[in-house]
Amino acid sequence: MGDVLGLIPCRGGSKGIRRKNVQPVAGEPLLAHTVEASLAADAIDRTVVSTDDAEIAAAAREAGADVPFDRPDELATDEAAIEPVIEHAIEQVREADRAYDTLVLLQATSPLRTADDIDAAMERYREADADSLVAVSEDHSYRWGETPDGAERLNYDSRKRRQDKAPEYVESGALYAVDIPQFLATGDLQTGRTALYVLDEISALDIDRPYELWLADKILREWRQ
Template sequence: MTDTGVLGLIPARGGSKGLPRKNIRELDGLPLIAHSIQAGLDATAIDSVVVSTDDDEIAQVAETHGGRVPFMRPPELATDEAPTAPVISHALETLHSEGEEYDTFVLLQPTSPLRTSTHIEEAYSIYKGSGVESVVSAYPTYETRWKPSPEGAQKLNYTDASKRRQDREPEYVVNGAVYVVDVEQFLQTGETITGMTEIYEMTERESIDIDTPFELWLAKQILTEWETDD
């Protein structure tokens, strides 16, 4: 059995209600999924970039841009209701049956095109250097959150004092861009954020997650119009 260490896994099903065919929509001259494939290929921490898909066209596009598609995802794992964990398990088990053994996987959602190989490398470095079971990317926020109730609106965070925004300690929002996970721990728990976990911080701009036409438009503006020397 070949031990290749770190798997870069990109889950990309064909169906999408919010933005039909989003994984192969054009963004900055490339299909959306190609941005994640290239980031994975450029990351030296990753030994193999595999795309899990149920869709023949996505498979063809992925292979054209350097991703491997050694199997097709079964239809029952490609529905709107299908969670991610069984998709990961299917990929790991299928690759295992074909002689590929991995001790770590890096989950790369294709809807995070502003995540780069540098982000992957930095997240993986935290994973290796801290001895944790998982690392998850997130961006900081200082916004207050509220919920309605019969007693009126209730504050959910920063409830200890009415501090100015710049005086608050940040909270973190998971952005879905990078998950670095110990395979054994994942197989035991079925969770991508599992065991002792560290946060890898990205900016809010880098954290855009494309699920709607507006988010695709916004990503295009960032990639083509945003000043990069700020």
């Protein structure tokens, strides 16, 4: 696994929730919860925030993260994919500091994923001898699709009790890990042998809509004190 770089991408633009990454959640900017989890994780050697936005950069530094470069505007649009953002961050850090062996991508929109989750995920990554890892949550939902002949079930051929269903897994967006040389060679976060790390439903919360921001605030203030 070697040296591990934690990367938190936080662009300034957000259409679903304006200025989402610096919206207050339990008394702190949203992104601060992920910065603090990364800093507290034993598995991560350095925590870097990639942003194009001065307010976000200031909030990230206040929370304890490094913000050693500015993200180019072309990598901060709605259409920009995450892979070039990661490549840019790796290159910037390597040129200014040193090369890292493993990257852990932490989305700021997952404030309920903890340092313990990060460490457990990286232990899973190591034990599985994996080249990449994806954080997921269990899902037992019946899924349907529309066809010209009517709706059809996409999974589970008959109705079963929840405990009798083999779980499916939904990508949470909370955490990814990847071997950096393999990522740079393939441009793919899920490269080589991929391991899964299962988060509980609460820890996997990904904030995309206003009520999810409210929910995260409520959980952190009244449940996870």
